[in-house]
Amino acid sequence: MSDIRLEERLAAVLARLILDPEAPPARHIAVGAASPIPAAACWLVHKQGHPVRLSLLHKRSGNPFTEGTRELFDLTGQGRIDLFFLGGGQIDGKANLNLVGTGEWPGRSVRFPGSFGSAFMYAMAHRTILFREEHSPRVLVEQVDNISAAGVNEPGVFRRGHAQALVTGRCVFRFHPDRARFSLQSLHPGETVESIREATGFAFDVPETVPQTPDPTPAELALLRGPVCDEMLETYPEFCARVFDRKAAA
Amino acid sequence: MTSPISLEAMAASVPDGALLALPPDNSLPSVALAKALVRRGARGLRLLGVPVAGFAADMLIGAGCVAEIETSAVSLGEAGFAPRFSAAVKAGTIRVRDCTCPAVHTMLQAAEKGVPFMPLRGLIGSDILAHRPDWKVVPNPYEGTGEDPIVLLPALQPDVAIFHAVMADAEGNVWLGRRRECATIAHASKRALVTVERVVPGNFLEDERLAAGTISATYVTDIAIAERGAHPVALLDEYGFDAAYVSDYARMARTEAGFAEWLAREVTAPQAAQRAVAAE
Numbered sequence: 406m407s408d409i410r411l412e413e414r415l416a417a418v419l420a421r422l423i424l425d426p427e428a429p430p431a432r433h434i435a436v437g438a439a440s441p442i443p444a445a446a447c448w449l450v451h452k453q454g455h456p457v458r459l460s461l462l463h464k465r466s467g468n469p470f471t472e473g474t475r476e477l478f479d480l481t482g483q484g485r486i487d488l489f490f491l492g493g494g495q496i497d498g499k500a501n502l503n504l505v506g507t508g509e510w511p512g513r514s515v516r517f518p519g520s521f522g523s524a525f526m527y528a529m530a531h532r533t534i535l536f537r538e539e540h541s542p543r544v545l546v547e548q549v550d551n552i553s554a555a556g557v558n559e560p561g562v563f564r565r566g567h568a569q570a571l572v573t574g575r576c577v578f579r580f581h582p583d584r585a586r587f588s589l590q591s592l593h594p595g596e597t598v599e600s601i602r603e604a605t606g607f608a609f610d611v612p613e614t615v616p617q618t619p620d621p622t623p624a625e626l627a628l629l630r631g632p633v634c635d636e637m638l639e640t641y642p643e644f645c646a647r648v649f650d651r652k653a654a655a
Numbered sequence: 656m657t658s659p660i661s662l663e664a665m666a667a668s669v670p671d672g673a674l675l676a677l678p679p680d681n682s683l684p685s686v687a688l689a690k691a692l693v694r695r696g697a698r699g700l701r702l703l704g705v706p707v708a709g710f711a712a713d714m715l716i717g718a719g720c721v722a723e724i725e726t727s728a729v730s731l732g733e734a735g736f737a738p739r740f741s742a743a744v745k746a747g748t749i750r751v752r753d754c755t756c757p758a759v760h761t762m763l764q765a766a767e768k769g770v771p772f773m774p775l776r777g778l779i780g781s782d783i784l785a786h787r788p789d790w791k792v793v794p795n796p797y798e799g800t801g802e803d804p805i806v807l808l809p810a811l812q813p814d815v816a817i818f819h820a821v822m823a824d825a826e827g828n829v830w831l832g833r834r835r836e837c838a839t840i841a842h843a844s845k846r847a848l849v850t851v852e853r854v855v856p857g858n859f860l861e862d863e864r865l866a867a868g869t870i871s872a873t874y875v876t877d878i879a880i881a882e883r884g885a886h887p888v889a890l891l892d893e894y895g896f897d898a899a900y901v902s903d904y905a906r907m908a909r910t911e912a913g914f915a916e917w918l919a920r921e922v923t924a925p926q927a928a929q930r931a932v933a934a935e
Binding site: 462463465466468470471472473474475478481482504505506510511512513514516517518519520521522523524525526527528529551552553554555557558559561562563641642643644 | 681682706707726727728729730732733736737740741744745747751753754755756757758760764775776777778779780781782783784786802803804805833834835836837838839867889891892895896898
């Protein structure tokens with residue numbers, strides 16, 4: 406199907422990672438600010454009929470928290486958030502995230518918005534899926550300039566979870582916290598191991614065979630374009646207009 | 656409870672150099688009061704984003720009102736990076752104390768409880784911790800000697816909490832619905848200045864359905880009426896987010912000259928100030 410949009414492909418990829426039977430179960434997922442594609446993936450899982458509780462931090466009507474956003478962090482501190490999504494202006498080969506900025510602290514070259522809750526959520530959620538659409542040596546670096554949230558910790562530091570995977574516009578990497586390295590899991594259409602190497606600033610492991618990332622199924626696409634979009638219109642109007650050609654009622 | 660004061664009088668009561676706690680764009684910021692602070696020419700303000708900052712903070716930074724910001728992020732949401740904040744960081748004209756969201760909440764909760772510090776999990780391995788000499792890592796005293804390092808955060812008491820609520824009652828209680836981080840800010844701060852859409856008769860604390868979303872007048876120093884006082888930010892189910900207004904701001908504020916033009920048109924021009932007064 407040539408009319409699959411990249412955003413739809415990425416949402417379907419993320420949905421499969423959410424449901425990965427090898428990962429801890431995703432009973433309660435929280436989705437942070439400015440994350441329309443991860444939000445679409447969560448709604449897709451939900452609309453497929455899986456029993457998952459979604460806490461969407463930026464949902465205006467029906468927001469799940471009645472004690473303010475600190476409830477998200479309290480839930481996560483207790484281990485009651487199974488999965489969270491994070492990105493980064495820079496992500497390095499040890500899965501360290503930089504949401505602060507490049508150059509001298511606090512980001513004198515290019516300042517990013519800031520770390521949000523990453524320094525806490527990354528360690529305290531049961532697992533984190535890293536998502537960054539731009540896959541370039543500028544974003545995927547050998548070592549981040551500043552660490553907002555560390556990919557792994559020294560032994561003895563309490564930590565509940567790590568990165569499960571890193572999904573980009575070109576491929577899916579799996580993260581191995583035991584050796585603090587990524588391995589290539591699947592290639593999006595048009596990519597090769599070589600093209601990924603060229604676009605990636607960090608070293609990663611390559612298994613003998615690397616499959617292609619599967620296309621979203623017609624059923625997944627129908628859900629994304631229909632009921633998933635319906636749920637997302639209020640929070641992500643610009644995204645829905647651009648990807649699904651749908652506008653919210655005035 | 657004294658009667659509501661004017662928006663400009665409220666802005667005048669905020670001294671230069673004060674530490675102001677502001678909620679983010681999804682949680683009742685008083686953009687009206689931020690604009691009034693720009694008009695009064697506030698200087699040297701220290702902002703605390705609870706836990707992040709948005710439109711109002713970027714505008715205050717652009718207008719030269721801010722010396723320092725402590726926050727977990729400054730962002731305009733779908734409209735992108737906060738342009739005046741980014742420019743000020745690059746130019747080195749603002750001191751940034753980077754934080755992480757639950758740390759802001761925890762420091763305020765320590766102030767609420769009147770205890771000197773509270774612990775928080777996570778953070779270890781982050782450069783945010785490395786740049787916060789006021790945050791300490793200690794071994795968990797309930798574990799064996801030297802085991803289980805954990806971060807301690809000092810209590811943080813802002814000078815002034817500033818936010819916008821839907822309504823106040825005749826007793827000076829303020830109703831903000833489910834956005835109870837504003838209650839935390841009010842509890843933790845020395846003073847709370849609240850703008851509201853309207854003042855209504857009665858007492859919210861006598862109404863079981865309103866009481867849980869109410870901040871008692873105990874915590875509220877002053878109230879000013881500012882209709883559409885959160886605009887361009889959404890206010891609960893009262894009005895939505897004005898994406899076109901924020902996009903226009905984001906575009907113009909990319910340059911200092913563009914920002915100055917925007918500020919003159921929307922904030923400091925006599926007509927803009929009069930619109931604010933008319934709304935009172």
